[in-house]
Amino acid sequence: MSSRFRASCIIFGLTALALGACDREEHHSRAKPIGETVPAGASPATIFPGGSSPAPLDPRAKLYDDNANAIAQGQQLFSMMNCVGCHSHGGGGMGPALMDDEWRYGGRIDQIAASIAEGRPNGMPSWRGKLTSDQIWNLAAYVRSLSGLPSKDAVSSRSESMSAGTPQSLTPHGEIENSDAAKQ
Amino acid sequence: MTEREPIEEENRRLAQRRRKIARDGKDLTGAKLAGRLERTWRRPPGIVGWLATVDHKEIGRRYIVTALLFLALGGVLALLMRLQLARPDNNMIGAERYNQLFTMHGSTMMFLFAVPVMEGVAVYIIPLMLGTRSTAFPRLNAFSYFMYLFGGLLLWVAFVLNIAPDVGWFAYTPLSGPQFSPGKRADVWAQMITFTEVSALAAAVVLVCTILKCRAPGMTLSRMPLFAWAMLVVAVMIIFSMPAVALASSMLISDRLIGTNFFNAAEHGDALLWQHMFWFFGHPEVYIIFLPATGFVSVMVETFCRRPVFAHAVVVLALISTGILAFGLWVHHMFATGLPRVGYSFYTAASMSVSIPTGLQIFCWLATMWDGRPRFPVPMLYVVGFIVTFVIGGLTGVIVAAVPLDLQLHDTFFVVAHFHYVLIGGAVFPLLGILTYWYPKITGRMMSEALGKVGFWLTFVGFHLTFFPMHWSGLLGMPRRVYTYPAGLGLELPNLISTIGAFVLAAGVVLFVVNGLVSLYRGAIAGPNPWGAASFEWATSSPPPVYNFEHIPVAESVTPLWDTVDDLPVVTGLRVDDKEMLLTTVVAAAPDLREPIPEPSLWPLISACAVGVVFVSSIFSPWALAVGIVPCGIALTAWFWPKELKRHPEPVID
Amino acid sequence: MRVRAPAFAAVLPLVLGACTYQHYQSDFGRGAVEDDQFLTLFTIFLAVCGVMYLLVIAFLFAGIWRRGRTADANVVETGRHHQSHPLMRGTLIGWSILIGVGLAGLAIASFFTDRSMAKAAAHEKLSITLTANQWWWDAQYNSDDPSKIFRTANELHLPVGVPTRIILRSNDVIHSFWVPSLAGKQDLIPGRESDITVVPKRTGIYRGQCAEFCGTQHAHMALVVNVDSYPDFVKWWDHQLRPAAAPTNAMTLAGYKYLTTGPCSACHSIGGTPASGQVAPDLTHLASRRSIAAGTLPMSEGNLYGWVEDPQSVKPGNRMPTIGLAPDQLHAVVAYLETLK
DSSP: OOHHHHHHHHHHHHHHHHHHSOGGGOOOOSOOOTTOOSOTTOOOOSOOTTSOOOOOOOTTHHHHTTOHHHHHHHHHHHHHTTTHHHHTTTTOSSSOOSSSSEETTOOSHHHHHHHHHHOBTTTBOOOBTTBOHHHHHHHHHHHHHHTTOSOGGGSOSOOSSOOOSSOTTTSOOOOOEEOOTTOO | OOTHHHHHHHHHHHHHHHHHSOBOSSSSOHHHHHHHHHHHHOOOSHHHHHHHOOOHHHHHHHHHHHHHHHHHHHHHHHHHHHHHHTSTTOOSSOHHHHHHHHHHHHHIIIIIIIHHHHHHHHHHHHHHHHTOSSOSSHHHHHHHHHHHHHHHHHHHHHHHTTOOOOSOTTOOTTTTSTTTSOSSHHHHHHHHHHHHHHHHHHHHHHHHHHHHHOOOTTOOGGGSOHHHHHHHHHHHHHHHHHHHHHHHHHHHHHHHHHOOOTTOGGGTOOHHHHHHHHHHHHHHHHHHHHHHHHHHHHHHHHHHHTSOOSSHHHHHHHHHHHHHHGGGOGGGGOTTSOOOHHHHHHHHHHHHHTHHHHHHHHHHHHHHHHHSOOOOSHHHHHHHHHHHHHHHHHHHHHHHHSHHHHHHHTTBHHHHHHHHIIIIIIIIHHHHHHHHHHHHHHHSBOOOHHHHHHHHHHHHHHHHHHHHHHHHHHHTTOBSSOSOOOTTSSOHHHHHHHHHHHHHHHHHHHHHHHHHHHHHHHSOBOOSOTTOOOSGGGGSOSSOOTTSOSSEEOOOSSSHHHHOSSSOOEEOOOBSSSOEEEEEOTTTOOEEEEEEOOOOOSHHHHHHHHHHHHHHHTTTOTHHHHHHHHHHHHHHHHHHOOOOOSSOOOOBOO | OTTHHHHHHHHHHHHHHHHHSOOSSSTTOOOBHHHHHHHHHHHHHHHHHHHHHHHHHHHHHHHHHGGGOOTTOOSGGGTOTTOOOTHHHHHHHHHHHHHHHHHHHHHHHHHHHHHHHHHHTOSOOEEEEEEEETTEEEEEEOOSSGGGOEEEESEEEEETTOOEEEEEEESSSOEEEOOTTTOOOEEEOTTOOEEEEEOBOSOEEEEEEOOSOOSTTGGGOEEEEEEEOHHHHHHHHHHHHSOOOOOOSHHHHHHHHHHHHSTHHHHOBOTTSSOBOSSSOBOTTGGGSSEETTTTEEOOHHHHHHHHHOHHHHSTTOSSOOOOOOHHHHHHHHHHHHTOO
């Protein structure tokens, strides 16, 4: 075996190992129990009187953000839990639109998960105690995909229902504009 | 000066130049000719020459070796599956991994082994059998191999990286659609299809043109060997059926990538559309795998029974009618979907009628054996194994062609048994036999007869042990694609026997491969015609020289080597210092044109890489198609750039 | 001799298992007229195909056996390889006629069986709407009287001798309804509605399984069908219409409270209680069913504990999340579920 051949074998092997931990395709079927929700004390708030900075990103974020299985599960839960009843398929109705760049309570995945778990003023019910935290985080991952925030190869392009707008794989990459919740 | 003078002047100059061109013939023959042809036809040495070769023998060998590698990989997956199913409620392999295993097994065997190995054998042997120096379009041939290799690598690298598809080898929508198959697994599968379809189409075009236009003079269609007929029918079938699955897989990628609604019932798409398109390809696909094997059997039966196959014309008509009928059967894969019952009756009748031509072929082979004097070296053992096994598979096929029976047996292990009987019995056994038969021609040595016999019996017994009990477990209610089954249904014993049999079968195949490797060094040296066979590939040395034949032979009967008393008649006059081959007319095979053959070139490889990059990156973004078209265009332009003719044009035979 | 006994002892249970199991998920279950028709047709096919196969094998072995003869063979060595035995052509024609007649006969038999199956399934008196989900079956028993409609899951009861039309729908991917002892299979395709009519003729318990690959837990999507006598069936129907049993002690009351206010009610429904989720199996009469999780586990208290505590270990990838109940919550929930007969 020539040394060049050996070298390319090693490089290939290392690349394979590195890429093998492909986060997009990881499937966590053993979920964390519901008891563990938002870590106490690290509230992912968006309003910072006195000018402090947002809490660090929850360590669970990387398990769910950009994870294709989480987004797919979230897509199913979105219709099963009738989120479409208020939010439509992202366009909003009684509830605010989820496909735009305005995130009243924060557009980071842990902030969205907190919104779902705690409920929010003006009608967003609290789902803590009704959904497990794994389900809530899956929903949060899916909600982020409605405004094009995760990477495109993790989202599913459409659901198997009536088409409700731009396929998520073609949604332009969104920004997060934290809006002041008092601004209506 | 009148108008005629410049033309006469031109003719005089051409005639002078012509006298200076070296051609094979009475003056230039034997070792001197061989040396000069060798110099003209050999490719540059080293890795660049290896990548750039357009020699059909080298490409054919690559196809066969790569396909056998995929056979081994697919076989290992099967052994893992059988280990999981050996006991009820087993938890050796989990559900997700098992679903990947059977998807990979089916896709590897069908797309990466079965069709390519037939193409590979054909690409190697057809020009030799037809008495010509090369295939038509040799660079397209090289391109098709690289596309196949890249498709196989795509699927298996994905498996190693844990993004293997897990939707079954036929990937029904909406399970394979964007909502129920998250991630890129199903896209990897769909693009592997695109690679292998492009490869198969290219190889099919090469084969059709070679068989129709490149035969030896005198080899009229009625004198053409049966294997060439089989490959002609198969190549035409590939051209008509592969586009359906390539289109379907592209539609699936489009649904998954950019949100089209081809298979979305809520937006007036249809989940059944996938099934129709897939099976329109899928049914001819199994005949594409089976018909070359019938060609193999015809070859071996003819040689070892010492007579041409009985009723040659009937066999040819049977091949053609099987090829045509195969396109009218696909709905028999969809009997459970709820389409109108009256329509189903048509497909029952059609599915049953397709067994008539095959039954006639079997009669012809058996009659040849009865009327001739058969000997039974290892290839003929595989032929006997084929008859015993394939006919069972064909008859269980008749059973599942009936709608009331299929509604119970569809998607159970009964069908698994059926298709393994027809695929392994009907295609793999003849393949192993023909590899043993043509091994001396390819390598110049004989395979070990003793190892071959042991390998055959292990394979045969192992096969029946594995798959016969599956008829029973299907009737007992075991569905397909289940990673485990409950105890108490009577499925334990059949599954255990199948698992044991699978290891015996694996041992037989391993022994075949070991035989092939060991005989490369220790096999008896083979002469040009160790079996005493009748067709042209045996008229040249073993292995053949790179230019195949010193002089192009002339066919005067369907078994030329048996019917010539003295030396084989040949035609002479092809150029020696440029690569050239003789084209003949389609039906009567009269000499027609001289065709220059291209030099070895890296452009097929580079084009395959460019196309491969487009296909793989289009899994991730639709922009890949728009951007990737540029390097593809450059590579193809460079490939087809007209070359300055070094030689003087004189296409017409005088 | 000494080696044989333990080997025999190891194999015997397998063989006995193979011969003495109940045919309740097999084509030999004979639970319905259609299954009898299937077996009859299958036997005809097997006989005709068997005869054809024996002819082929006889011809093959005749050829092999004859290989010894040298003088009268039409081979290269005798120079007669382009001639054939005079009988060959006639035999070829006879063979093709035989195949044609045989296949035509089989096709006609198949056609007639198809028609008689359709006729036997006419005049359906009962209608069930079966909706397949990943990986469970949702069944609604229909009636002209709306107060007699009810919903159940994963287990059906059918009256013997009564043609029952099962309307087949799917909520997600393609599944297939297959109870081998009762009827052939029919796919449930999203976006299409099809139906199958079943006429059971023998009381008993039959098992079916989803027969079209539908994802991760396709292997654990079974269906239990109880065929009852007509009076028993009517009794069962009336029982299904009743709401869930009320909690009778502190433990079951705690379980009731958790089930109706906790995460379970987000997906499950329990008749007569506030729990009315529609996206998971109905639990109103859970404890009277024979299996849990669509045939994955047999119904028992221990299995209920295991399932409720950690469904993802039992059926990895299925839609029911692992909630992580505290021990006293688990006891309460299972105690209440056990009362839902």
